[in-house]
Amino acid sequence: MYVEKHGYIVSRHTRDVGGQIEMSLFVKTAEGTVKVVPDRQLCVFFTEATLSDLPQHVAGVQCMESSFLSFAHKPVVLVQSKSLALHQQMLHFVKQKGFPVFEEDIKAHNRYLMERKIRGSVRFIGIPDASGQVFREARVIAGDWHPAWTVWSLDIETSVSTNTLLSIGITAADQRVAFVVTDQVATSTVVERFPDEKSLLLAFIRYVKKHSPDIFIGWNLIGFDLHFIDQRCQALGIRPAFGVNGESWNIRSSDNQGKYFASIPGRVALDGITLLKVGGYHFESYSLNNVSKEILDDGKLLQGGERWQEIERLHKEDLDAFVAYNLQDCDLVLRIFDALKLIELQQTRVDLTGIPFEQTGGAVAAFENLYLPRLHTSGWVAPAWSDEEFVASPGGFVMSSIPGLYKNVLVFDFKSLYPSIIRTFHVDPLARIIAKQEVAKQETAQHLPTHLDNDSISAVPLVPGYLGAHFHRQSAILPELVSELxxxxxxxxxxxxxxxxxxxxxIMNSFYGVLGSNVCRFYHAELASSITMRGHELLAKTQVWMEERGAKVIYGDTDSLFVTLNNDQEDPHQHGKLLCEQINACLSLWCQEYAQLDSHLELEFERVYERFFMPTIRGQEEGSKKRYAGKSAGEMVFKGLEAARTDWTPLARQFQRTLFEKIFNDENPVAFVEETIAKLRSGKYDNQLVYSKQLSRPLSSYSKNTPPHVRAAAMIDQKRAEQGLPLEYNKGRKRVQYIYQRSGVVPYESEKDLVDLDYEHYIEKQIEPIADSLLPIFKTSMANLLSQQFSLL
Structure with a gap:
């Protein structure tokens, strides 16, 4: 008997079972998470081969003509297989015959959901098994059910010296427990004690099954915590049955850069660091301690690079303190997720695009989920992956600046510039290939030149792009999609x-990046270039229009222009609003004159910098790019300068901030610079002289060039190797702290390392470059100040 339910898709999976494909959707319902197996499951691809080119009467395979066309304007055949194995065999056969294939890599479960415009919430009807946990022959449609998630914050503690699991901590709205390998007696009621790792892991698997969380969260959750648990399960011969109904999870690495992914039937693993970056949050360090201090004004109970030694001591000697440390980390993560609504952000992305819940990246997947159903409705299949050489599109417009110290600098921004260009100029993959065919027809029929000029545009519904591209305005899909968003x-x-x-x-801003990336099947140099080069044109025209109206553009970057007024007596705010209105009118008129286009371009007046400084390129007279400082409504803003860079010392960054505050307040900074140098040499700034820089790749890959942070990391790993400890930097992607002593670079691990510091290095490399960008305004330089100090010695 069929039963109807409402729910939300937690995870999706496809595998072969008994020689047939089994697509399963794990759906959270009001009664719990169930496995939904839809009916009519098939693996699909398209090919330009004809029916006669394909093998006939293969059991489990059906080939049929379709109404779709390829981007080569050729009809395609639909090939359907009842298993993943048959799907791969048919693909191999068609490719061996030399025919192109299309959409062959789209997973069956993703295609099933995408074509039905199902995102997260669903309504389904199916036949339940005796347990009520599995629904077969199900029919699934989009729904509107809103789940209340059961979220567990998970953190483990391990022994560095023995590479074993010490504990697993869990905190949630109604859960707080620590599973610990110990023979100590704990006073805390939240401790579950076990004699060994195997007992702990088996008990934790039972606990997960009993309480059935929907979402695991943590800090570097997949790459460290879940990966470590998975490794220990493998070493101890335990099946990692952490999924719903005891199904196994799959923790895998995609490359050699240390990136890990988790597939857990019926559950989701979300990493806090990744979601912060998705959410547009920026921190000097993404360590849990640093982020929790900034967001929560709270932090870890133990800190420092060698805290693993204290953790192991507490595990042996003070179980309550050890558990408190473990659970505090869980609490911090849970509170950060709550404060920033990170799960709500991820669910919103799922609801908008239909990406899998666990996919925190997925710009290409999001684009395809939104674009492919519309493409199919138009009668086309997606293009094959191209073997053409990748051609990067020009970057955003960046003009050379006019350096100097300014008052009342107006900043104008184009609102969502690249999406607006897509809407206005009909930039679209399908529109490009239809226009290409139209251009060929026109050239053949009328002997038109290769490039259609504006006079000939009226004869055909085309919009010119760049690199020879045109776009068929009636066929464009992407502009309508951008408009809806x-x-x-x-x-x-x-x-x-x-x-x-x-x-x-x-989502909207990702479209340009997707079209300009060869990891997307729709990539073509003409698409991305028709966006960025149009941006260049628009900013150049805007500069001309502004200067025709008495403003002076001193800098431009991607979608922004920085402007000064010739009349200091004008109210900058009122003039900015008026100028913005005038430019938007110019844009609308130009779009109509250019190609009878309705403008969706909108210039916004963002702010006024009461004081503004644009530096020169260091050691040159030419103005710099992407580097400036300003003061707006009392707020100090630094872009690209040392004060905004985490690889400069805290002293240098604070020195630059104070320096600009004085200059923007019309104070002479010379005395401050001299005082800073004196205090530095006297040792008063020692704790502000620590460099911090991230390794971008594994330590072993730095062979030709070994910058200071690499040398410091190598020293630490050499010391650990001598002590028989696991290496810390062999996988890269980890921040290194170091200092300069008079003997050279040394790692910084604690304040005891702040001895015999090379103060002259810090003056030359940290203070002097910053000061010399401003001191010429006051008719002096660091060389003059230092020589004066030297003469007084």
Missing amino acids: AQAREGAKQSSNSILSYAIKI
């Missing part, structure tokens, strides 16, 4: 739904 974002803003607004912004 833009309208939804305006609605989100009006209802003060900041998370929805930001999620839509992420």
Whole structure:
């Protein structure tokens, strides 16, 4: 008997069972998470081969003509297989025959959901088994059910010296427990004690099955915690049955860069660091301690690079303190997720695009989920992966600046420039290939030149692009999609739904990057270049229009222009608003004159910098790019300068901040510079002289060039190897702290290392470059100040 339910997709999976494909959706319902197995499951691809080119009467395979066309304007055949194995065999056969294949890599479960416009929430009807946990022959459609997630914050503690698991901590709204390998007696009631790792892991598996969490969260959760648990399960012969109904999880690495992914039937693992970056948050360090201090004004109970030694001591000698440390980390993660609404952000992305819940990246997947159903409706299949050489599109518009110290600098931004260009100029993969065919027809029929000029555009519905591209305005899919998202974002803003607004912004802004990346099947140099080069043109025209109206553009970057007024007596705010209105009118008129286009371009007046400084390129007279400082409504803003860079010392960054505060307040900074040098040499700034820089790749890959942070990391790992400890930097992607003593670079591990510091190095490399960008304004330089100090000695 069929039963109907409402729910939300937690995870999706496809595998072969008994020679047939089994697609399973794990769906959270009001009664719990169940496995839903839809009916009519098939693996699909398309090919330009004809029916006669394909093998006939293969059991489990069906080939049929379709109404679709390829991007080569050729009809395609649909090939359906009842198993993954048959799907691969048919692909191999067709490719061996030399025919192109299309959409062959789209997973069956993703295609099933995408074609039905199912995102997260569903309504399904199926036949339940005796346990009520599995629904077969199910029919699934989009729904509107909103889940209340059971979220567990998970953190483990390990022994560095023995590479074993010491504990697993869990905190949630109604859960707080630590599973610990110990023979100590704990006073805390939250401790579950076990004699060995195997007993702990088996008990934890039972605990997960009993309480059935929906989402695991943590800090470097997959790459460390879950990966370590998985390794210990393998070493101890334990099946990692952490999924719903005891199904096994799969923790895998995608490359040699240390990136890990988790597939857990019926559950989701979300990493806090990754979601912070998805959410647009920026921190000097993404360590849990640093982020929790900034967001929560709280931190870890133990700190420092060698805290593993204290952790192991507490595990042996003070169980309550050890458990408190473990659970504090869980609490911090849970509170950060709650404060920043990170799960709500991820669910919103799922609701908008249909990406799998566990996929925190996925710009290409999001694009395809939104674009492919519309493409199929138009009668086309997606293009094959191209073997053409990748051609990077030009970057954003960046003009050379006019350096100097300014008052009242106006900043103008194009609102969502690249999405607006897509909407206005009909930039679209399908529109490009239809226009290409139209151009060929016109050239053949009328002997037109290769490039259609504006006079000939009226004869055909084409919009010129760049690199020879044109776009067929009636066939474009992407502009309509961008328009829908833009309208939804305006609605989100009006209802003060900041998370929805930001999620839509992420999606719209990703379209340019997707079209310009060869990891996307729709990539073509003409597409991305028709966006960025159009941006160049628009900013150049805007500069001309502004200067025709008495403003002077001193800098431009991607979608922004920095402007000064010739008349210091004008109210900059009023003039900025007026100038913005005039430029938007110019844009609308130009779009109509250019190709009878309705402009969706909108220039916004963002802010006024009461004081503003644009430096020169170091050691040159030419103005710099992407580097400036300003003061707006009392707020100090630094872009690209040392004060905003985490690889400069705290002293240098604070020195630059104070220096600009004085200059923007019309104070002479010379005395401050001299005082800083004197205090530095006297040792008063020792604790502000620590460098911190991230390793971008494994330590062993730095062979030709070994910068200071690499040398420091190598020293630490050499010391650990001598002590028989696991290496810390062999996988890379880890921040290194170091200092300069008079003997050279040394790692910084604690304040005891702050001895025999090379103060002259810090003056030359940290103070002097910053000061010399400003001191010429006051007719002096660091060389003059240092020589004066030297003469007084």
